[in-house]
Amino acid sequence: MQNVDLIIVGAGPVGLYAAFYAGMRGLSVAMIESAEVAGGQPQNLYPEKLIYDVAGLPVISGINLTQNLLEQVARVPHELFLGESVQKIEKVTDGFFVSTDKEKRSAKAVLLTTGAGLLTPRKLGLEHEEQFAKSGKISYFIRSLEEFRGKRVAVLGGGDSALDWSLMLENIAEKVHLIHRRTAFRAHEITVEQVSESSVEIYVPYTLSALTETGLLLTKVKSDEKVNLSVDKILVNYGFVTNHIDLIDEIELSRNGRVKTNREQQSNIEGLYAAGDASDYIGKVPLMSVGFGEAVTAINAMTKVLTLDHAIRKGHSSSLF
Ligand SMILES: Cc1cc2nc3c(=O)[nH]c(=O)nc-3n(C[C@H](O)[C@H](O)[C@H](O)COP(=O)(O)OP(=O)(O)OC[C@H]3O[C@@H](n4cnc5c(N)ncnc54)[C@H](O)[C@@H]3O)c2cc1C
Known part of the structure; x- marks a missing residue:
């Protein structure tokens, strides 16, 4: 069993960016992704489609966005476990146990960036x-x-x-x-x-x-x-069926099966956060630029409440690298 500050479930665009941001803030972080490749929807559903609404990137294909995100997260220490599906998360006194079909790991906090959950085409x-x-x-x-x-x-x-x-x-x-x-x-x-x-x-x-x-x-x-x-x-193109998200007991879901989150992106369970398409609240816009911002909000919120054995790095990114 391995211990990290944060386990991120799902290495789609929002999970990858969240891992970078958490690493930049000094958290130890592990990502778990059920697919054999990281990148989520842009990588798997529309690798060649062009995306025009990510800040600072006038135009980029799904596959190149994944490449950029992988390059960005490579700047910080992190672990990425591919081909493992998270099946159960248990809340314990000082954090969580996260069980996949292969391993059981523990973390002080968990961020769900699972999109719509495990997707199967209709x-x-x-x-x-x-x-x-x-x-x-x-x-x-x-x-x-x-x-x-x-x-x-x-x-x-x-x-x-x-x-x-x-x-x-x-x-x-x-x-x-x-x-x-x-x-x-x-x-x-x-x-x-x-x-x-x-x-x-x-x-x-x-x-x-x-x-x-x-x-x-x-x-x-x-x-x-x-x-x-x-x-x-x-x-x-009949859409996708999702298995969301009986991942953890007593989690509150919205009507479309996403995790209800508050303004700090925390779910009803303390220490369990959600960002990107996995998270839902009134006024939610399911776009990547929104998801990237939610990841930043979640990580800043958790750094305030986590008991960490090491100092959290503060400041702007330009002063951290
Ligand atoms: C055709 C199409 C075009 C789009 N165009 C745009 C656009 O132009 N601009 C824009 O901003 N957005 C666009 N979107 C929406 C955008 O793709 C999503 O908002 C974005 O992918 C959400 O990112 P995410 O990381 O939250 O989730 P996802 O991309 O869905 O990634 C979630 C990841 O979590 C993994 N996962 C799920 N459950 C588990 C589990 N239990 N264990 C381990 N891993 C798990 C999945 O395998 C997946 O890799 C488009 C969507 C589609 C379908």
């Missing part, structure tokens, strides 16, 4: 789906846009992700078909407008009836009209 629930997914015909997120070059692609879903991907694929794929079961999309007005002006072919309101040898069989809602769509690839 499936279609149709025959042959697993086979199609194994062969690469069905994807639930895009690792590389190149896989779609010159292909006929069906994008399923009606939210921001489905519409964003349709637009990004427009110039890469031979043809993009967007299929949604309702007439109206649940995406930003501007994106909906861009899609309607693009070459993306829209099928609304259609449901998916079967996966066929050549692609998809669609049925128009409240009608017998069928469409046989020949495609090479199917991109499913």
Whole structure:
């Protein structure tokens, strides 16, 4: 069993930045990440998408943001355990025990940067789906846009992700078909407008009836009209199911299963903090710039109450390195 001041659960963008900031303030810190690679959503769900709203970075891809964050955290001592899922956290007198599928560790404080928790893509629930997914015909997120070059692609879903991907694929794929079961999309007005002006072919309101040898069989809602769509690839954007967060007894969650936090990012359990998409409060905006700020708030708050064997470094970053 190892002892550190702070265990950070989840090495997405907010966890990585939190580890850097905690290290900079002189805390000993360990990060535990269930995936085999750090970086969370930008790394895994949209590595090539461009991000424009992180302060000081006019434009950056998901994958390069992860690289920058890894470079930043490398400046401070820290441990990063990849491929370990945190399964249970127990509150004890002077801190916490954190158990994963491989190890049990202890810490004075815990910061949850688990995003939405362990995510699994929502499936279609149709025959042959697993086979199609194994062969690469069905994807639930895009690792590389190149896989779609010159292909006929069906994008399923009606939210921001489905519409964003349709637009990004427009110039890469031979043809993009967007299929949604309702007439109206649940995406930003501007994106909906861009899609309607693009070459993306829209099928609304259609449901998916079967996966066929050549692609998809669609049925128009409240009608017998069928469409046989020949495609090479199917991109499913039906969202993700989360396992959040029965990680610790008596934790208070918000209605969408995130951790309720106060103004110092502390949960209802003393010493257990949350930041980034894992945290929720009135007025929460689930963006990375907000999550980075929440991590700073949480770490400054915990340094005031933790009993540490060593001095906490104070001051601005420029005076600390
Ligand atoms: C398509 C898309 C586009 C987006 N575009 C933007 C944008 O342009 N700008 C912006 O600011 N935001 C954007 N976002 C939102 C942004 O990605 C999230 O706000 C951000 O990823 C939250 O970071 P996080 O570190 O809190 O959580 P996440 O990125 O979700 O990372 C959480 C990490 O915790 C790990 N984890 C979870 N549970 C456990 C466990 N029990 N044990 C161990 N590890 C665990 C997960 O594996 C994951 O790596 C976008 C999101 C999507 C889906």
